[in-house]
Amino acid sequence: MKPVSVLFICLGNICRSPTAEAVFTKLVDEAGFGEAIRIDSAGTAGFHVGARPDDRARETARSRGIAMDHLRARQFIPEDAEAFDYLLTMDRSNYEQVMAQCPPAMQERVHMFLDFAPEVAETEVPDPYYGGPEGFENVFDMVEAASRGLLDDIRSRHGLG
Ligand code: 4NP
Numbered sequence: 001m002k003p004v005s006v007l008f009i010c011l012g013n014i015c016r017s018p019t020a021e022a023v024f025t026k027l028v029d030e031a032g033f034g035e036a037i038r039i040d041s042a043g044t045a046g047f048h049v050g051a052r053p054d055d056r057a058r059e060t061a062r063s064r065g066i067a068m069d070h071l072r073a074r075q076f077i078p079e080d081a082e083a084f085d086y087l088l089t090m091d092r093s094n095y096e097q098v099m100a101q102c103p104p105a106m107q108e109r110v111h112m113f114l115d116f117a118p119e120v121a122e123t124e125v126p127d128p129y130y131g132g133p134e135g136f137e138n139v140f141d142m143v144e145a146a147s148r149g150l151l152d153d154i155r156s157r158h159g160l161g
Helices: 016-030 054-063 092-101 102-110 133-158
Strands: 004-010 035-043 086-089 111-113
Touching: 004 016, 004 092, 004 133, 016 035, 016 054, 016 133, 054 086, 054 133, 086 133, 092 102, 092 111, 102 111
Parallel strands: 004 035, 004 086, 086 111
Antiparallel strands: none
């Protein structure tokens, strides 16, 4: 069966969306769906293409037992809208950017990632780039909550397990 595909999207693809990629990948693997769900991330901007995730994101991930050193930034391309079933944006600005590049027939694939975490009060994962390490911890907590909700959604909509 064709895997369900998920693309996490932020601005630079070095802080929030690679964190989401790494956290969701671990959750999916632990649930035994590693073959059934394909996961990637991208940034709407190209400033950091080819770069590893930010040192602070990698440190936060390491402290929580999650691997993300192998990830490299890439830029979102309009073809991603055809290639992925779920396009999950971290904030409203990313959402607008992706919607503007997405053919109308594919726009229903685009969601704010935190829509999958109704228990989180915020609607956007805040950009931690210009702040301190606590911002990265906060991103991680939000991403973990939304990842659980996303996996539940995929399991029920796509009949997995
Ligand atoms: P991200 O964070 O979108 O979560 O990867 C940022 C990374 C880099 C920049 C802004 C946000 N920047 O301006 O370079």
